[in-house]
Amino acid sequence: MKKTILITGSTDGIGKLAAIRLAAAGHGVALHGRNAAKLARVHEEVQAAAGTEKVRSFVADFSDLAAVRQMAMEVQRDLPQLDVLLINAGVFNSPVRQIARGLDLRMVVNFLAPYLLSRELLPLLSQSPDPRLLNLSSAAQETVSLGALSGELNLATQEAYAQSKLALTMWSFHLAQRWSEGTVIAINPGSLLQTKMVKEAFGRFWSPAEKGSDLLYELAVGDGYAAHSGKYYDNDRGGFGPAHPDAYEAEKIAALLRTTEALL
Numbered sequence: 375m376k377k378t379i380l381i382t383g384s385t386d387g388i389g390k391l392a393a394i395r396l397a398a399a400g401h402g403v404a405l406h407g408r409n410a411a412k413l414a415r416v417h418e419e420v421q422a423a424a425g426t427e428k429v430r431s432f433v434a435d436f437s438d439l440a441a442v443r444q445m446a447m448e449v450q451r452d453l454p455q456l457d458v459l460l461i462n463a464g465v466f467n468s469p470v471r472q473i474a475r476g477l478d479l480r481m482v483v484n485f486l487a488p489y490l491l492s493r494e495l496l497p498l499l500s501q502s503p504d505p506r507l508l509n510l511s512s513a514a515q516e517t518v519s520l521g522a523l524s525g526e527l528n529l530a531t532q533e534a535y536a537q538s539k540l541a542l543t544m545w546s547f548h549l550a551q552r553w554s555e556g557t558v559i560a561i562n563p564g565s566l567l568q569t570k571m572v573k574e575a576f577g578r579f580w581s582p583a584e585k586g587s588d589l590l591y592e593l594a595v596g597d598g599y600a601a602h603s604g605k606y607y608d609n610d611r612g613g614f615g616p617a618h619p620d621a622y623e624a625e626k627i628a629a630l631l632r633t634t635e636a637l638l
């Protein structure tokens with residue numbers, strides 16, 4: 375069945391590869407990027423793969439939560455249907471660590487923006503007969519410091535990234551328990567895939583980017599995943615597996631979400 379899939383961070387890496395493959399297979403694809411010129415170039419490429427099916431594009435810098443709110447409104451206005459929200463945009467290295475209100479860039483782009491966008495788009499997504507929210511986590515997951523999330527403590531790059539990814543995983547598991555009509559899966563697409571993020575952060579790779587984008591394609595449109603809602607797909611192991619222990623701790627999740635709502 376043809377689906378409509380919104381992929382955040384689809385101007386590069388595994389998000390872009392997944393967008394091209396989904397479009398070529400005849401699915402409706404909506405792109406997102408932070409840089410309008412780069413997004414326009416990728417839009418042309420994905421549109422060529424899509425043929426007559428109209429590709430849509432949305433611009434928002436996820437370090438700016440007002441821009442995320444604006445994007446959520448535009449998506450609701452422009453997309454008649456949304457079956458899969460693929461939260462893929464993410465940042466590891468950056469010369470800028472702290473942004474407005476002293477918040478950590480990784481916490482905002484990798485967790486607060488996805489949380490906000492998902493929350494705002496859940497009503498639209500829920501109208502789909504088989505709604506899916508796919509959240510890009512990572513093998514890197516570390517206990518979340520609420521002080522760091524609130525911008526009161528500074529973290530090193532790796533810590534900030536790993537904490538933001540565990541926060542997203544905790545939220546995924548929490549939502550899965552409440553959103554009975556939808557499927558929520560947290561995903562490690564595979565470690566050290568050959569993408570811009572990994573090149574800048576580590577300069578070496580373990581696997582081609584397609585290892586990650588092929589998984590995103592499968593989880594977006596494959597059958598039988600509703601039974602796996604609230605789970606973590608670990609592509610380093612090639613299947614569903616355990617996330618960080620904190621992702622199963624109801625009190626820690628409740629504390630995380632209280633702080634998150636207060637920040638938003």
Ligand SMILES: NC(=O)c1ccc[n+]([C@@H]2O[C@H](COP(=O)([O-])OP(=O)(O)OC[C@H]3O[C@@H](n4cnc5c(N)ncnc54)[C@H](OP(=O)(O)O)[C@@H]3O)[C@@H](O)[C@H]2O)c1
Pocket residue numbers: 382383384385386387388389407408409412434435436437461462463464465483510511512513562563564565566567568569570571572
């Ligand atoms: N590659 C891996 O080995 C690996 C492993 C585990 C998890 N992941 C996760 O997989 C996802 C995709 O990673 P990737 O390796 O494909 O990275 P990538 O090639 O660097 O692509 C990241 C995407 O996110 C976008 N993005 C970055 N900062 C943004 C911001 N402030 N606002 C909006 N969009 C922003 C980028 O936009 P630009 O094109 O403008 O830069 C790009 O489209 C990430 O969430 C990452 O954490 C990757």
